[in-house]
Amino acid sequence: MNIYDVSEKAGVSIATVSRVINGNSNVSEKTKQKVLAVMEEIGYTPNIFARGLGLNTMKTIGIMCADSSDPFLANAIFYIERELRKNGYDSFLCCTGYELKNKQNYLNLLLSKRVDAIILVGSQFLEFNKIDNQYIVEAAKEIPIMLINGHINKPNIFCTLCDDYQATYDVTNQLLEQGKKDILYLYTSKSYSGIQKLNGFKDALKETIQTINEDYIRVCPSNISEAKDLLLRIYDSGLHFDAILAAEDILAVGAIKFAKAKNIKIPDELSIIGYNNSLLSVCCEPELTSIDNHVETLSVTTVSSLMRVLNGQTVPNKTSISSDLIRRDTSNF
Amino acid sequence: MNIYDVSEKAGVSIATVSRVINGNSNVSEKTKQKVLAVMEEIGYTPNIFARGLGLNTMKTIGIMCADSSDPFLANAIFYIERELRKNGYDSFLCCTGYELKNKQNYLNLLLSKRVDAIILVGSQFLEFNKIDNQYIVEAAKEIPIMLINGHINKPNIFCTLCDDYQATYDVTNQLLEQGKKDILYLYTSKSYSGIQKLNGFKDALKETIQTINEDYIRVCPSNISEAKDLLLRIYDSGLHFDAILAAEDILAVGAIKFAKAKNIKIPDELSIIGYNNSLLSVCCEPELTSIDNHVETLSVTTVSSLMRVLNGQTVPNKTSISSDLIRRDTSNF
DNA sequence: TTGTAGGCGTTATCAG
DNA sequence: CTGATAACGCCTACAA
Numbered sequence: 115m116n117i118y119d120v121s122e123k124a125g126v127s128i129a130t131v132s133r134v135i136n137g138n139s140n141v142s143e144k145t146k147q148k149v150l151a152v153m154e155e156i157g158y159t160p161n162i163f164a165r166g167l168g169l170n171t172m173k174t175i176g177i178m179c180a181d182s183s184d185p186f187l188a189n190a191i192f193y194i195e196r197e198l199r200k201n202g203y204d205s206f207l208c209c210t211g212y213e214l215k216n217k218q219n220y221l222n223l224l225l226s227k228r229v230d231a232i233i234l235v236g237s238q239f240l241e242f243n244k245i246d247n248q249y250i251v252e253a254a255k256e257i258p259i260m261l262i263n264g265h266i267n268k269p270n271i272f273c274t275l276c277d278d279y280q281a282t283y284d285v286t287n288q289l290l291e292q293g294k295k296d297i298l299y300l301y302t303s304k305s306y307s308g309i310q311k312l313n314g315f316k317d318a319l320k321e322t323i324q325t326i327n328e329d330y331i332r333v334c335p336s337n338i339s340e341a342k343d344l345l346l347r348i349y350d351s352g353l354h355f356d357a358i359l360a361a362e363d364i365l366a367v368g369a370i371k372f373a374k375a376k377n378i379k380i381p382d383e384l385s386i387i388g389y390n391n392s393l394l395s396v397c398c399e400p401e402l403t404s405i406d407n408h409v410e411t412l413s414v415t416t417v418s419s420l421m422r423v424l425n426g427q428t429v430p431n432k433t434s435i436s437s438d439l440i441r442r443d444t445s446n447f
Numbered sequence: 448m449n450i451y452d453v454s455e456k457a458g459v460s461i462a463t464v465s466r467v468i469n470g471n472s473n474v475s476e477k478t479k480q481k482v483l484a485v486m487e488e489i490g491y492t493p494n495i496f497a498r499g500l501g502l503n504t505m506k507t508i509g510i511m512c513a514d515s516s517d518p519f520l521a522n523a524i525f526y527i528e529r530e531l532r533k534n535g536y537d538s539f540l541c542c543t544g545y546e547l548k549n550k551q552n553y554l555n556l557l558l559s560k561r562v563d564a565i566i567l568v569g570s571q572f573l574e575f576n577k578i579d580n581q582y583i584v585e586a587a588k589e590i591p592i593m594l595i596n597g598h599i600n601k602p603n604i605f606c607t608l609c610d611d612y613q614a615t616y617d618v619t620n621q622l623l624e625q626g627k628k629d630i631l632y633l634y635t636s637k638s639y640s641g642i643q644k645l646n647g648f649k650d651a652l653k654e655t656i657q658t659i660n661e662d663y664i665r666v667c668p669s670n671i672s673e674a675k676d677l678l679l680r681i682y683d684s685g686l687h688f689d690a691i692l693a694a695e696d697i698l699a700v701g702a703i704k705f706a707k708a709k710n711i712k713i714p715d716e717l718s719i720i721g722y723n724n725s726l727l728s729v730c731c732e733p734e735l736t737s738i739d740n741h742v743e744t745l746s747v748t749t750v751s752s753l754m755r756v757l758n759g760q761t762v763p764n765k766t767s768i769s770s771d772l773i774r775r776d777t778s779n780f
Numbered sequence: 781t782t783g784t785a786g787g788c789g790t791t792a793t794c795a796g
Numbered sequence: 797c798t799g800a801t802a803a804c805g806c807c808t809a810c811a812a
Contacts, residue, residue: 116805127783132807142781159559161501164805167788170496177540181525185726188521192514195542204560207510207540226492227537367730374732393518395686396671397700399732400708442741449789460799465791473797495791500804 115158115371123133124152166228175231175420176206176224176261178217180238184336185363186409187393190235190262191412201421203230214241217247219297229256231420240264242439258423260416264306264405272423272430274416274433275408278307281437282314285387285405286359287438288447290322294357294385298348300369301361311389320416331354334365341368341377356384363388367398370444386444400443448491468493476750493571499561508564508753509557511550516671518696518725519742523568523595526746534754535545536563538760547574551582564591565752573597573639591756593749597639599687600764605756606751607766609740611640614770615647618720619692621772623655623780627690627718631681633702634694635669644694662686667698674701675708682709689717696721700731703777719777730759733776740770 117135121128126145129330133141134149141149152158163354166172176196191207197206206229208220217239224232232253239261241247247266253259254270259275289297299315301308312331319326330353334344341360345368360366366388370380378384380400388395391406412435419429441447450468454461459478466474467482474482485491499505506532512520524540531538539562541553550572557565565586572594574580580599586592587603594606622630632648634641640660645664652659663686667677674693676700681688693699699721702712711717713733721728724739752762774780 118805129783129808130585130781133782136807140781144679161500161805162561163496163503163505164788165807166496167494167500167790167805168807170786170788172496182515182528183522183525185516185518185521188518189516192516192542195515195540199541200808204556205540207524207528207538208532210527223537228495353534364726364730370732388804392729393671393697393727394504397697397727397730399703451789461790462792462801463797464801466798469791471791475797479798494789495803498791500789500806501791503804 115156116161119156120149120152121279123156124149144352153386164286170228172204172425173202174206174227174229175233176208176227176229177233177235178208178210178224178239179235180212180217180219182207184208185394186390186407187236189392189409190413193410194235194417197414197417200419208277212238214246221242221249221253225253225256229257230424231260233260233262233416233420235262237263237305237307238303240266242304246369258420260420260423262416263410265432271293272416272419272429274412275307275436276412276421277412277436278310278407279314281318281389281407281439282311282359282403284314285320285439286315286318287322289357289359289385289387289445290318292385292446296353296355296357296393297330297357298355299331299359299361300334300341300347300365301332301346302334309324313391315359320337330355333349334368335393336362336364338364338368338371341365342371345369345372346375353447357387358384360387361389363390363392363394363402363404366402366404366444367394370398370400370402379443390443391440395440395442403442403445403447404440405437408435411435448489449494449612450491452489453482453485453491454703456489457482462476473710489534492772503561504563504713505537505561506535507537507539507560507562508566509541509560509562510566510568511541511543511553511557511572512568513543513550515540518727519740520569521722522725522742523746526743527566527568527750530612530750531748537623545571547579554582554586558586558589562590563757564593566595566749566753567597568595570596570638570640571636573599574586589755593753593756595749596743598765605752605762605764605766607745607752608640608768609745610767610769611643611740612647612650614738614740614772615644616651617647617733618772619648619651620649620655622690622692622718623651624719625718625779628732629686630690630692631678631688632664632692632694633667633674633677633698634665634708635698640769641694648692649701663688666669669697671697671701672706674698675704678702678705679708689716692720694722696723696725696727696735696737699735699737699777700727703731703733703735714776714778718779721777724773728775736778736780737773738770739773741768746767 122133210217210220265273358369388402388404391404395402395404454464543550543553598606691702721735722735724737728735728737
């Protein structure tokens with residue numbers, strides 16, 4: 115079942131068969147049909163390795179994400195994969211986890227598999243320490259690297275991101291306008307977009323209140339009950355807060371659970387804002403006001419940029435998309 | 448940067464270099480070190496295509512799932528990918544969507560990529576009509592096919608599944624023992640496991656009540672508000688029910704929303720049971736009693752079976768895992 | 781329009 | 797322990 119078998123059965127040379135396969139050059143309609151018929155008959159499929167060997171491409175894109183069970187990432191993967199396939203590309207998926215060492219290993223692995231490009235999904239790939247991102251810059255010397263929700267301004271790296279800074283900046287201002295005085299900010303990591311979100315919050319605060327009390331800025335693992343417990347502790351410590359801005363929906367759900375436990379009225383006594391507008395936000399009670407960062411648009415844009423890159427067209431280093439606030443029942447606006 | 452460059456620099460033949468790469472045969476420690484040093488120096492990486500061409504394997508497994516944004520499937524993918532990598536295998540991911548035609552296309556595509564095996568994740572791959580599954584049987588003539596939550600008894604197909612029948616059978620009995628008389632069953636599809644679940648429910652009912660009223664068995668799209676609306680309509684039509692058994696957590700969440708809307712007390716007036724024990728089940732209020740089908744175990748078992756298959760060991764056609772009921776606040780048990 | 785032959789980078793089988 | 801050399805299956809000049 116290789117090209118020789120086909121050529122023999124069809125009574126032509128392998129070159130002709132190859133031409134037919136690739137819809138290339140000029141082959142007479144008659145021989146073309148004959149070859150096609152034979153291929154159909156013996157169920158021939160081109161060997162991808164042999165093909166790749168000569169062409170050095172497999173029409174395959176590597177996708178890296180920290181954790182495909184994270185709803186945001188899972189959605190992104192779904193859309194990316196779909197778009198890629200529309201363009202005739204397949205994808206290799208790597209779930210790297212959160213450790214730098216593993217991220218580096220997986221990236222090298224992808225490189226060694228000779229993928230045509232790599233998409234890094236999620237800001238988890240931007241380390242706080244710039245030197246730790248060097249491995250990405252190095253990889254970009256070989257193949258294009260696409261970043262979703264991260265930014266590195268280096269050759270052959272292309273970033274698509276949601277304007278997280280503006281999103282938290284705006285919503286914080288809305289909260290302040292409502293008369294909320296003590297906004298608690300909950301986040302899970304100081305990834306690239308984590309920092310953007312935090313800065314948006316801080317800057318809005320600075321403009322109105324001038325000072326920032328670091329007690330109102332808290333880290334928390336990405337887990338409902340941990341978030342609830344943390345808030346319980348903060349509450350019992352006597353710190354007063356009348357709004358919670360969470361960098362992830364799951365933390366906001368934890369906040370709702372906390373309010374239930376303490377019989378605090380949402381949204382009058384406590385407003386809660388989530389981030390990602392994920393399934394969780396309509397699952398909880400009351401339903402969560404959440405910032406929608408447009409995963410689908412982010413994914414589609416990334417892939418279409420990539421296609422342009424692969425076609426040798428020029429693409430900007432950074433493409434930014436604005437986010438929207440989806441109003442539900444945990445806020446007064 | 449190929450094997451010739453290395454051999455030249457190291458002053459040995461390519462055969463020796465190849466031996467070093469593969470940690471094969473006997474190479475003198477001295478030459479080995481020399482070769483290793485050169486490889487390091489010029490940053491040599493073996494070309495996977497050339498390797499694949501000779502070996503006709505790429506140490507790569509194809510994974511197919513209908514929709515990676517489905518929480519259950521996303522989790523499964525995460526675990527499978529992790530286990531595969533532990534065993535030195537990479538994975539190709541395909542999100543096929545729900546149409547048969549696409550499933551067939553993707554499977555062929557995977558086949559043409561020369562993957563070493565294919566894992567079909569989720570019972571969405573078992574069509575109601577047996578003939579429609581023939582494409583899977585055909586594929587199994589080429590490479591091993593692993594099924595998660597589906598069953599086909601044919602050569603080279605290996606199935607790992609959760610005992611969904613027993614799960615719904617047991618929980619229905621528990622509901623009946625609690626004195627619940629009118630249990631509404633909500634499901635999204637008559638996939639393989641969909642049928643198992645439904646049969647478990649029906650059989651438990653038959654044993655106790657003898658007759659089954661088909662009005663109590665309803666299809667519903669996998670969507671919170673659609674589930675809620677459907678229940679609202681059923682309720683308004685005057686049909687009485689005091690328990691809801693949902694084939695998916697998301698439908699159960701819709702049921703909770705319905706109860707809230709109508710001010711029905713959970714669990715006393717209405718018990719609700721979900722399925723999958725997903726993140727949703729702890730996100731809603733009250734938290735959902737749900738059947739845990741052990742995604743992780745399912746995934747781990749599948750991969751370890753696959754490894755045995757690839758090593759030529761014998762593996763049973765079917766491996767079944769029991770599920771557990773996770774008791775939370777929407778039931779009285 | 782068609783065929784021949786060389787090359788892509790490895791691995792494996794022989795000899796030495 | 798090491799080195800030639802023949803596959804592996806396809807693509808693509810170049811020739812006819």
